[in-house]
Amino acid sequence: MVIIGLTGGIGSGKTTIGKYFKSLGIPIYIADKEAKALMNRSKVIKRKLIELFGESAYKDGKLNRPYLASKIFNDKILLDKMNAIVHPKVTAHFKRWLKKQNAPYIIKEAAIIFENNLEHQYDYIITVIADEDLRIDRVIRRDGTSKEKVKSIIANQLSDIEKIHKSDFVIMNNDLDEAKSQAKDIHSAILQKLD
CATH class of the missing domain: 1.10.720 (Transcription Termination Factor Rho, Rna-binding Domain; Chain A, Domain 1)
Structure with a gap:
């Protein structure tokens, strides 16, 4: 089974992108x-x-x-x-879940793949990025937290530039329709690689 890692910093929208892949028939395991x-x-x-x-x-x-x-x-x-x-x-738990899947590939969403040096566990990695101000706004709306707290979490995570450098695919998620279009292209590219 081909395992695709889906990662991104807090507020990048990786869960939303994961749901889109699920709508394309791809099983998704959300590690967190x-x-x-x-x-x-x-x-x-x-x-x-x-x-x-x-x-x-x-x-x-x-x-x-x-x-x-x-x-x-x-x-x-x-x-x-x-x-x-x-x-x-x-x-x-993931290994047991994986045995039950029947799809061309699966996605495992995990926030800190690179921070924990786990890239070797994946065949390909997709990183979701977004502008920092947008990420901060999303997290404040979602969690009801402070701007300072979100900024300190972002500061503790690897930068987008470092993640992009280590990734096979990147989705810019400032606009959801554009991000879905990029995800669809990546889905097609992965399926082609598997042929």
Whole structure:
């Protein structure tokens, strides 16, 4: 099975682009969504996260995301420890999901492919980019957060220029119709490569 990575910085619109590929009949695995689900569902992950962060890691039996975010935001060591707990479970879940798919290729949406040096796991990588002001506005509208917080997240992610350099395909997502047109062209190009 050909695995396509779909990545992009916060607010770039990669989930929207992923939905468009899904409308073309391509199965999509959203790594961040599955990670959150596993963090709530897996007894092993729960136990290990409580060992790492304390009882406050969960509130009323559910993952306490604001608490975890505040702990890992400026602590790379703690973030790495959390990822070492969660990522192997997500990888195993993805492999099980992959076996059930029947399509020319699948897309795995993951925000930090390059930051975690995971490009070798993909046959091709599509990066979604957008102007920074637009990305900030999108995230403020979506999450009800502050401009400063979004800017600090962007500053912690790899720049678009670095991502573009490492990608096989790039979608500029300032205008959704144009972005969908680019995605359709990429879909056709991938299908041609697979022939």
